[in-house]
Amino acid sequence: xxxxxxxxxxxxxxxxxxxxxxxxxxxxxxxxxxxxxxxxxxxxxxxxxxxxxxxxxxxxxxxxxxxxxxxxxxxxxxxxxxxxxxxxxxxxxxxxxxxxxxxxxxxxxxxxxxxxxxxxxxxxxxxxxxxxxxxxxxxxxxxxxxxxxxxxxxxxxxxxxxxxxxxxxxxxxxxxxxxxxxxxxxxxxxxxxxxxxxxxxxxxxxxxxxxxxxxxxxxxxxxxxxxxxxxxxxxxxxxxxxxxxxxxxxxxxxxxxxxxxxxxxxxxxxxxxxxxxxxxxxxxx
Numbered sequence: 001x002x003x004x005x006x007x008x009x010x011x012x013x014x015x016x017x018x019x020x021x022x023x024x025x026x027x028x029x030x031x032x033x034x035x036x037x038x039x040x041x042x043x044x045x046x047x048x049x050x051x052x053x054x055x056x057x058x059x060x061x062x063x064x065x066x067x068x069x070x071x072x073x074x075x076x077x078x079x080x081x082x083x084x085x086x087x088x089x090x091x092x093x094x095x096x097x098x099x100x101x102x103x104x105x106x107x108x109x110x111x112x113x114x115x116x117x118x119x120x121x122x123x124x125x126x127x128x129x130x131x132x133x134x135x136x137x138x139x140x141x142x143x144x145x146x147x148x149x150x151x152x153x154x155x156x157x158x159x160x161x162x163x164x165x166x167x168x169x170x171x172x173x174x175x176x177x178x179x180x181x182x183x184x185x186x187x188x189x190x191x192x193x194x195x196x197x198x199x200x201x202x203x204x205x206x207x208x209x210x211x212x213x214x215x216x217x218x219x220x221x222x223x224x225x226x227x228x229x230x231x232x233x234x235x236x237x238x239x240x241x242x243x244x245x246x247x248x249x250x251x252x253x254x255x256x257x258x259x260x261x262x263x264x265x266x267x268x269x270x271x272x273x274x275x276x277x278x279x280x281x282x283x284x285x
Contacts, residue, residue: 027201027202027203028201028202028203028246029084029199029200029201029202030084030178030200030201030202030246031084031200032202032246032247033055033153033178033200033202033240033242033249034082034084034149034150035055035056035057035082035147035149035151035152035153036053036054036055036056036082036153036178036179036200036239036240037053037054037055037056037062037080037081037082037086038051038053038080038081038082038083038086038087038102038180038198038200039051039052039053039054039062039064039068039078039079039080039141039238040078040079040080040081040102040103040104041068041069041075041077041078041121042075042076042077042078042079043074043075043076044074044076046077048103048104049073049074049075050068051103051180052064052065052068052237052238052239053178053179053180053181053200053237053238053239053240053255054068054080054141054238054239055152055153055178055239055240055251055254056147056149056152056153057152057153057154057155057251057281058152059143059146059147059148059149059152060142060143060145060146060147060285061140061142061143061281061284061285062080062118062140062141062142062143063138063139063140063153063238063240063251063254063272063281064138064139064140064141064237064238064239064254065126065137065138065139065237065238065254065255065256065270066123066124066125066126066135066136066137066138066139066270067126067137067139067237067256068139068237068238069121069122069123069126069139069140069141069238070123070126070139071121071123072123072127075121076119076121077117077118077119077121078117078118078119078121078141079103079104079106079115079116079117079118080115080116080117080118080141080143081100081101081102081106081114081115082114082115082116082147082149083100083110083114083115084199084200085099085100085198085199085200086100086102086180086198086199086200087100087102087103087180087198087199088198088199090102090103090198097198100114100115101115102198111145112145112146112147113147113148114147116143116144116145116147117143117144117145118141118142118143118144119144120141120142121139121140121141121142122139122140122141122142122284123136123139124136124137124138124139124140124277124280126138126139129257133213133214133215133216133218133219134216134218135218135256135270136270137254137256137257137270138254138270138272138277138280138281139238140281140284142284142285151249152249153240153249153250153251154249154250154251155250155251155272155278155281155282156243156250156251156252156272156273156278157273158273158274158275158278159273159275160243160250160252160273161210161220161243161252161271161273162210162217162273164207164210165209165210165211165217166211170207171206171207171208172206172207173206173207173243174204174205174206174244174245175204175205175206175207175220175222175241175242175243175244175252176202176203176204176205176241176242176244176245176246176248177202177203177204177205177222177239177240177241177242177255177267177269178200178201178202178239178240178242179200179201179202179237179238179239179255180198180199180200180201180239181237181239202246204245204246205222205223205267206222206223207220207221207222207223208221208222208223208266209221214268215268217271217274218270218271218274219253219256219268219269219270219271220241220252220253220268220269220270220271221266221267221268222241222266222267222268222269223266223267237254237255237256238254238255239254239255240253240254240255241253241254241255241269251272252269252271252272252273253269253270253271253272254269254270254272255267255269256268256269256270
């Protein structure tokens with residue numbers, strides 16, 4: 001690997017080392033994918049450590065990023081909120097949302113319906129971006145309560161995206177991202193100003209690359225800038241990257257990292273259409 005490329009990767013890792021990645025740009029409220037949830041992780045003492053996004057692929061199996069389900073860094077339990085506005089009423093003074101219970105309880109009547117707990121967290125092998133670009137950035141959270149949904153996210157078939165890496169005219173392939181993270185990150189005169197609605201939003205992006213030194217068959221690089229498009233930011237990590245428009249349920253990647261601290265530019269998802277990844281996911285009930 002050349003020094004220039006190594007410098008790019010090191011810079012990328014410096015940006016993405018935070019435990020979570022929101023929807024930016026031309027986003028809309030996501031009422032289409034009710035199985036996408038806001039995932040809160042706690043340490044062994046029950047203290048909040050970070051939040052991410054995730055998707056149910058069955059009543060009890062929630063798919064997220066490996067750096068979210070990082071037990072080596074302290075993730076010991078989790079709680080998942082499936083309300084579209086899961087943290088909209090969060091009060092900074094009380095550090096609590098009185099409507100949903102976010103981030104530390106499930107509101108009355110929501111446990112097992114729109115909220116679930118978990119003490120079973122699994123990491124595919126993510127270890128602080130070791131082995132880049134194959135960073136094994138997939139995690140699973142097994143829920144204590146089964147959540148009934150009209151439908152669930154669908155896993156891809158092995159190699160589903162491979163043809164996009166070689167076929168001509170595929171750079172315009174559309175993907176849809178969904179998550180609960182920051183909705184706007186802007187530069188002011190002195191600091192970064194973050195706006196977080198803590199609600200499920202989605203946006204469309206387009207394919208950039210599958211076979212560069214940053215992707216190499218393991219990551220999906222998409223472009224969120226431009227008319228009618230949007231991307232990801234802090235808090236979206238682990239959220240689904242759907243192949244196709246907003247009607248799609250096929251999750252081909254989980255939101256993993258970005259190269260820009262301002263959440264502008266290209267985004268990267270860790271691909272799920274790898275036989276080994278699919279075998280690992282399917283090995284957990």
